[in-house]
Amino acid sequence: MKLFYAPTSPFARKVRVAAHEIEVGDRIELVLVNPWSDAELRSLNPLAKVPTLVRDDGQVLFESALICEYLDHLAAGGLYPAPGEARWSALLRQGIADGVNAAAGRLFADEHRSSNERSNGVMQRQAAAIEAGLDRLERDAGTLSEGLADIGAVSVACALGYLDFRWPDRAWRSGRNGLARWFAVVGQRSSMVATQHRSP
CATH class of the missing domain: 3.40.30.10 (Glutaredoxin)
Structure with a gap:
């Protein structure tokens, strides 16, 4: 492949x-x-x-x-729980994390446009989506697996890593101690270390 x-x-x-x-x-x-x-x-x-x-x-x-x-x-399974609450939760987390990534990508692009090409309304909407998405993930941070045991956890870890890559000085961890503690652990997994973002 x-x-x-x-x-x-x-x-x-x-x-x-x-x-x-x-x-x-x-x-x-x-x-x-x-x-x-x-x-x-x-x-x-x-x-x-x-x-x-x-x-x-x-x-x-x-x-x-x-x-x-x-x-x-x-791989004959591993990241997707069987149909039921665990699966719906994992897929929901994937959806939220993917939404955070999409908003972050759009916001980053807009920030690098000239002022006359930007839409402040769009930028505010994307920033609000990121913050609200993170707050929703923080609410359930205690239920995230210690490893990257399902697609939801993988997605959340990659979203948090993307925020660190694009905005290393922004304090997404502030007020989100659960997510911060969880990411401090899973961010050291070999899968995360081997795939770190880098500028081309």
């Missing part, structure tokens, strides 16, 4: 962390791309986004949630 990724993408990182945690990472060839200009990526994925996975049979999957579920299937 080939995974097209960018080292700044929290969604690509989520797939890489998941692959490491369920021990299928050695079956994946990593292909570093610039999603804004890579012609091969565009030919594979009409959205030209990362992550994009080319399966061994040549079929192409994109969107991190789908890729993670496919890899979990290959």
Whole structure:
């Protein structure tokens, strides 16, 4: 398999962390791309986004949630609890964390536009989504697994890591002691260390 990724993408990182945690990472060839200009990526994925996975049979999957579920299937399970409350909670956390990542990515892009290209209303909306998402995750921080035992935990860890990468001086930990303590532990896992964000 080939995974097209960018080292700044929290969604690509989520797939890489998941692959490491369920021990299928050695079956994946990593292909570093610039999603804004890579012609091969565009030919594979009409959205030209990362992550994009080319399966061994040549079929192409994109969107991190789908890729993670496919890899979990290959590993015969591990990240997705059986249908029931544990599964719904894990998928909800994934949704919140992915929403935080999307808002953070948009906000970061807007901050780097010229003032006449920015929309203050949009930026405020994205910032509010990040804060509210983190507050919701903090409320349930005590139920997060000590390891990255499900897709929800993987997603939350990658969202927090992305905030540290994009805004190292912003205090997302303030008032969120549960998340901060949890991330201090899981952030040291080998899957997280091996996939740290970096500027291209």
